[in-house]
Amino acid sequence: MSEYDHEPIRGLPGDLPAGESILWQGSPDWRTFARSALHTRWVSGYFAVLALFGLASGKLFGAGAAVVGGAITQGLLAVFAIAVAKTTVYTITNRRVVLRIGVALNKCVNLPLAMIGSADLRPQGGGHGDIALTLTGRHRLGFAMLWPHARPWRLGQPSPMLRALPDAAAVAKVLAKACSAVVPNEAAALRSKAVPVRDHGLQGAAA
CATH class of the missing domain: 2.30.29 (PH-domain like)
Structure with missing residues (x-):
């Protein structure tokens, strides 16, 4: 049983009134959503710059931390994008x-x-x-x-x-x-x- 089982029609808060009909239904594509709405490419670029700056400065720990931080951030953004795609109609x-x-x-x-x-x-x-x-x-x-x-x-x-x-x-x-x-x-x-x-x-x- 899910939180959307109460919906009489998927994505709608109630039954359609007489004379109303559904023309189209859809949900976001999570990969496109992550790229366009959450700017995952810019986020990747930001952490890549931090990692390169760390390498150029000889700070290997800092570079490694930037890589790990970037991976965690991208993972969290991907999870959020998937959740948005699954719950949005x-x-x-x-x-x-x-x-x-x-x-x-x-x-x-x-x-x-x-x-x-x-x-x-x-x-x-x-x-x-x-x-x-x-x-x-x-x-x-x-x-x-x-x-x-x-x-x-x-x-x-x-x-x-x-x-x-x-x-x-x-x-x-x-x-x-x-x-x-x-x-x-x-x-x-x-x-x-x-x-x-x-x-x-x-x-x-x-x-």
């Missing part, structure tokens, strides 16, 4: 985008399609990529709550991000088609609603 329906995120504390963020002003695709190589969502209107989605599923350096106006998606271009097309299908009167109604955020037994609101 992104869902696109014909009405909303849902992010089921959180390694230690699971939560679902519901984003009505009408609140998505734009979606920016950032390729990461090998067909993988990130999709950053810019929301219209006011909301109370915090950067810390979304991280690492948030666009970097957008602390004042956090942008949810679908990270390290396999076949990201195809996912972007699904999202674009879904957003374009939202009719104007439905869009106006959805923009006036809150964006609910649900934890295990806890409920908040982002409006």
Whole structure:
């Protein structure tokens, strides 16, 4: 029995309302996530420089410590990336985008399609990529709550991000088609609603 057995539908906090259907579901690729979100290449470079500096200075112990430290750090980042990939489910329906995120504390963020002003695709190589969502209107989605599923350096106006998606271009097309299908009167109604955020037994609101 797992902590997600309570989900009536994988990745969703409840059953789908009448007329709503799932268009796509997926999770981050952990290797791409580690490289793009956790910057493992930069971390490796940092410890490599420390090791080379130690060797150049004749400090073999320091060089060895840098190598060991780098290996431990990379291992911890890999474990975290795997945990994120296993616990994250992104869902696109014909009405909303849902992010089921959180390694230690699971939560679902519901984003009505009408609140998505734009979606920016950032390729990461090998067909993988990130999709950053810019929301219209006011909301109370915090950067810390979304991280690492948030666009970097957008602390004042956090942008949810679908990270390290396999076949990201195809996912972007699904999202674009879904957003374009939202009719104007439905869009106006959805923009006036809150964006609910649900934890295990806890409920908040982002409006």
